[in-house]
Amino acid sequence: MAEVLLDKLGQLAVVTLHRPERMNAVNQALRTQLIGILGELNRDETVRAIVLTGAGTRAFCAGQDLDEASAVDWTRIVPWLNAQRDMYQAVRNLDKPCIAAINGVAAGAGFQVALCADWRVIAPETRIGQPEVKAGLASIVGSYLMTLHVGMTHNVQLSLSGELINGQRAYEIGLVTELAAQDGVLESALRRAREMAALPATAVRLSKQRFRAMTQAQFDDACVAGIRAQFECYSQGEPQEAMTRFLAARNKE
Template identity: 45%
Template sequence: MPEFVLTEKRGNVGIVTLNRPQVLNAWNTAMRVELIEAFDAMEADAAVRAIILTGAGDRAFGAGQDLNETKTFDADRAEEWVGEWERLYDRIRSLSKPIIAAVNGVAAGSAFQVALLCDLRIGHPGVKMGQPEINSGIASTTGPWIMREIIGLAHTIDLTLTGRMMDAEECYRIGVLNRIVPQDKVMEEALALAEHLAEKPPTAMRLNRQRFREMTEAGFRDALAAGVRIQREAYASGEPARMMEKFLASRAARKG
């Protein structure tokens, strides 16, 4: 039974929920594997015509990578890690059905990237989104690729180098969020939009998503190749491990 990802169906809409709320739905390898399996099942189910991705709880869509996992990586494990992201991102990109991100709370780092890989994003006034990976010593490769596709190079450079988080208003202004509704209405709005998309002709929908994938495929593959090269160099330097330990110690001190 899946432990970290929940699935349900409401009519012709499939809902996939990241389910590690105690760590703000941060990713680990097991969650990534379960998420791919959930998307495989949704893709294979002819009754599902649209998909919603969300996070459990009201604090986070996802906090990004679980640093307790990556702080122990060496260069070889970092290369395997890039391969895990390739499989997940490729699964999202190759879906024949539209996917909506129902963003609750924080969407940071790789969770921000996954939200951008979704076709549409709905959030609320308390949403915080961004690419803070540099703050924990993680170099960004897939992040800048997908951010540039959605929001352009200038915003990508800003967010990647500063590591700052955007509020909902800025996200909406630059096209990261398509709609802002009250927090208790996010899933309701996502369901209404998913049901609207589910009524569209499925072959046209599949071909449209296929074309979006084709248009961005070269950049995606370049980002993955760069990811292997850059993450090997980064983790061989030892800097990510040092920065993650410092970040985790600082967070523990704040909680204490």
């Protein structure tokens, strides 16, 4: 089954996270397919800009699939988190503009994927944020990625409370780039992608490579710190307890 869809519109590519029954939550298949597709698009000289969005209207990406996360034990933490890192890196590695059309909730891993994009379009009422602590996980990679966009006060608020904020607030504090009506998010992202696709490709590529070089060491450090932190969280049993409660409540619905 295709967990990620690809549509080409001339010089644009639209990449859609496609697990609507799970609010486009990240699992192994989605990660693998997304990494592969983004790598192909980065090498495709006919593609000048990429729009990343989610299937349906409920979610851009609700984060990590908790069915998968709840099955992780300490022996699998390193490869699991390295796979997450590779997914974020695949977005960071793009040498052409990447616009996230945040068409629904973006939380946790989904929020972090959007933060790796160059441009984020969202509706004022759409909710986004970093709820890892509520799942018993430390906010490490996500809190680092937020430092690229907001100051410590807002970072601490989102990382330690685990609360989601709406798109209007996210725009006001600098987490997202552009607001659009709920039914116009994708079209606004496509319009921006067309504008950026028309820019000189070499100048865009070199600018993006410089942004990546300025942040790569800190990103790598955050990913290593994240592994250490989640080892300790899992050793205390907090993620397992939080996810078990969530899955039990979901199964009662």
